[in-house]
Amino acid sequence: MEKLQKGLTFLLEKYAPGKSAVLKSREAVELDGVEIPLLPWRCQRRFTELRDLVRQGRLEDVSVIRVSHIAHRSTPVSAILRRELDICAFLLDSPAKVEYKAWGGDTVCNMVATLENGVVCTIEAAATLPPSATVIDKHEIIARRGVACDRAVDTQVPLQSVYVFTEDGEEAYTDTDYELYGLSEEDAAVVRQAFLAAVDAEYAKTLCTAAEALGRADI
Amino acid sequence: MKPIKIAMMSMTHGHTRKYYQVLRDNPKLDWVAVSTENETVKKNFLNSVSGIPCYDSPEEMLTAHPEIEAVVLASANSEHLKQVRLCAERGIHILSMKIPTFDMEEYDEMIAITEKAGVVCQVELEMHYNPVVMRLWEEYASGKIGKMKAFQATNITLSPVWAFPWQGVPEESYGKRIPLSETDSRFRGGALCDHPHIFDMIRHMTGSEFATIYARVAPNIRPDLEVEDMLTVVGTMQDGTAFSLDPSWSRMEERISVPGPGWEVFPKRMEVNITLHGEKGSILSDCFGPNVYHNGGPDDRYTVQYTYFDEWVGLIDEFVECIREGKQPKINLRWHKKTVEAMNACYESIRTGKAVTL
Numbered sequence: 281m282e283k284l285q286k287g288l289t290f291l292l293e294k295y296a297p298g299k300s301a302v303l304k305s306r307e308a309v310e311l312d313g314v315e316i317p318l319l320p321w322r323c324q325r326r327f328t329e330l331r332d333l334v335r336q337g338r339l340e341d342v343s344v345i346r347v348s349h350i351a352h353r354s355t356p357v358s359a360i361l362r363r364e365l366d367i368c369a370f371l372l373d374s375p376a377k378v379e380y381k382a383w384g385g386d387t388v389c390n391m392v393a394t395l396e397n398g399v400v401c402t403i404e405a406a407a408t409l410p411p412s413a414t415v416i417d418k419h420e421i422i423a424r425r426g427v428a429c430d431r432a433v434d435t436q437v438p439l440q441s442v443y444v445f446t447e448d449g450e451e452a453y454t455d456t457d458y459e460l461y462g463l464s465e466e467d468a469a470v471v472r473q474a475f476l477a478a479v480d481a482e483y484a485k486t487l488c489t490a491a492e493a494l495g496r497a498d499i
Numbered sequence: 500m501k502p503i504k505i506a507m508m509s510m511t512h513g514h515t516r517k518y519y520q521v522l523r524d525n526p527k528l529d530w531v532a533v534s535t536e537n538e539t540v541k542k543n544f545l546n547s548v549s550g551i552p553c554y555d556s557p558e559e560m561l562t563a564h565p566e567i568e569a570v571v572l573a574s575a576n577s578e579h580l581k582q583v584r585l586c587a588e589r590g591i592h593i594l595s596m597k598i599p600t601f602d603m604e605e606y607d608e609m610i611a612i613t614e615k616a617g618v619v620c621q622v623e624l625e626m627h628y629n630p631v632v633m634r635l636w637e638e639y640a641s642g643k644i645g646k647m648k649a650f651q652a653t654n655i656t657l658s659p660v661w662a663f664p665w666q667g668v669p670e671e672s673y674g675k676r677i678p679l680s681e682t683d684s685r686f687r688g689g690a691l692c693d694h695p696h697i698f699d700m701i702r703h704m705t706g707s708e709f710a711t712i713y714a715r716v717a718p719n720i721r722p723d724l725e726v727e728d729m730l731t732v733v734g735t736m737q738d739g740t741a742f743s744l745d746p747s748w749s750r751m752e753e754r755i756s757v758p759g760p761g762w763e764v765f766p767k768r769m770e771v772n773i774t775l776h777g778e779k780g781s782i783l784s785d786c787f788g789p790n791v792y793h794n795g796g797p798d799d800r801y802t803v804q805y806t807y808f809d810e811w812v813g814l815i816d817e818f819v820e821c822i823r824e825g826k827q828p829k830i831n832l833r834w835h836k837k838t839v840e841a842m843n844a845c846y847e848s849i850r851t852g853k854a855v856t857l
Contacts, residue, residue: 295526325806329791333804338760338795426795433801439789441631446643446780453638454789455630458809 281305287460287471292478294459301478306467309474316477316484317491321363322370323469323476325456326430330421331371333428341424342372345395348404349417357389360405361499365393366490368401371421376401378498414438414452502529503592503822506567508557508582509536509574510544512596513659513666513693514623516758518571519548521811527819531567534560536574543757557585569619569822572596575665576692577674580605587616592822594814595622597695599832601687601843602674610832619821621814621828622835626696626771627703628813631786635773639704644777647705650736651774652697653745657752657763658721658728659693666693667724679716679727680850687846689726694746696771699830699838704775707738708837713854714845720751732845734854753798761797768803 285303292299302310309316321327333339347364361381369376374395382390387408393401409415416437420429432439440452455461460468477484505528507518522530534554535541541553554560561567569592572582576598586593593613599622600606613620626632639647660667666689669676673688691714702708717729732744751764762768771786787807794801821828844855 295524297526326791329804329806333791333793333795336760338793338797340796423795426793426799428791428793428795428804430791432789432792439785441786441788442634442638442782442784444638444643444780444782448643451638453634455634456806456809458628458630458633458813461630461633 283463284467284471284474287463287468288474288478291459291471291475295475296479299478301474303470303474306470309477311478311484317487318470318473318477319363319366319370319487319490319494320466320469320473321367323472324465327367327370327419330419330428330430331373333426334372334421334423339421339423339426339428342399342421343424344422345371345399345401346420346422347402347418349415350406350409351415352409352411352413353387353407354411355407357387357405357407358499360407361389361391361403362494362497364403364405365391365401365497365499366494367419368393368395368399368403369490369493371419372397372399374399375493376497381498500527500823502527503568503819504529504531504564504566505569505571506531506560506564507533507571507573508560509534509572509578510540511536511575511663511665512573513663513758514596514625515573516547517625517808517811518573518815521815522571525812525815525819527823528815532560532564539756557582561585561589561591567591569594569818575671576600577665577671580609583609583620584612587612587618590616590618592619592818593621594818595620595832597623598692598839599835600674601692601839603836603840603843605674606832606836606839610836613832619818619826619828620832621818621821622830622832623814624696624699624830624835625810625814626700626786627829628810628817629771629786629807630809631784631807632700632773635775635782635784635786636704638782639775639777643780644775644782645779647738647740647775647777649741649743649774649776650701650704651743651776652700653770653772654694654697655745655747655749656693656769657750657765658690658724658748659752659758660724661752661754662756662758662762667726669726672726677846679846680852683716683849685716685719685727686725687727689724690728690748691730691746691842691845692726693748695835695838695842697744697746697773698841699835700773701736701740701742701744702838705736705738705740707736707740709841709844709857710735710737711854711856712841712844712848714848716849717747720749727849730845730849761800763802764800766792766801766803769805 374397457468665671669686669688712734728748
């Protein structure tokens, strides 16, 4: 948390001197003594860009969102479902409702949800990967006009920016944020969202509302 | 610290739009004015940005705003010397586009007048502020792959000439009308002039200078251009590193006058991929990827929607710091001179058909 707080303090000092915020965890930031819930995936660039494609009308008449997410065995499936349900709502700016879940033991769950605007979402969640594996997820928005996806055509696993091949094996890295270089994409998103909440009260309110909705969802 | 009063000139460079957000967002800057090259450029600017006074000439702008401390020269290469003089004589700090000039006498004059005036002159080579490049550098510097044996890189894009016509005019891009060779009726000033980054990056990564350069142009994929659009460059550095560089305009575009959605025909309009081979391994990098992808409007073509756009944040941060703290930017005129010399050597190799020794 120390690295994340350092990043947050850096952004606040640079762009909003005088403001302060304390990261309590990856799920909450404290602003003036009030805890604001964080839904940090909303600040990952791939999701903001996908959302913009819809908002800017590049996709027309969205029908379906298809999501798959395969996480480490230690990850609670409910946490995956919560994240992905919120991503669906975020991408289309429309509240989500869980319709049906099919569990495969306690490590896999296939869920159908609907958005208030009529879009149908399929979320396939699994917590089956060994600790050494890279988390695999994919978000595809299918519309009458256009398909948008955060994974390139003909790929099954996420691409990365840098691959290092040596006698010791293979390493891979993805860095997208110059100002928060050194933080993972996920951690940078936590910092970015905490920053936005600290400087924009309306944004903080939106997070509270979304988190409350997720709390009521049948996950 | 008081924000730096900054302005932009000409607004005809392809990177102009990249500055709009960062000049507004960075609290250490106060964007006070712009001057535009012509009525079309003015109209395009006013359609994109509001609240910034817009003047018809740099002189008019500088007279109206004596408070200007720094200027981004967002202009054709052929305008740079004139604008550097204008700024330096007023003690105004300069952020130059990626090619100050290809004329080495002009280049030396720029060094002399900026140093005499004591102003910061930073050259816009934004790849230094790309987080993937930072990772690539860190991994290489860690010693994991040992000493570098080879550097291979692409800096390939669509051709910007339909939106930024000066980039297809030899006198405005290269600075002079010089045929590629006795047997080639095309002129210097095309794709090579647009892509200095990988020539700079190999110097940065190896800490060495160019030894030999062999460059070869290919037939244009845009036969109606009078400048080169496809070429390849290979050679060696003084430390023995072999290189292969592709600075082509090899990604086709729609010929639109204002860049926007639907510009690209090939899904990814701009790519900088760098591969390092060392004694103990290899590193592959995609400096602008992964991204998100779609086939929506306006053309229903499979298209990359970029998630990488931080370069100008770091670039401007360094510029501000150098001005306020009297520091020399990493990419200053003296550092960049050898990169421009290497690019000129490419044209010389193309002219003679032989490798050039630097």
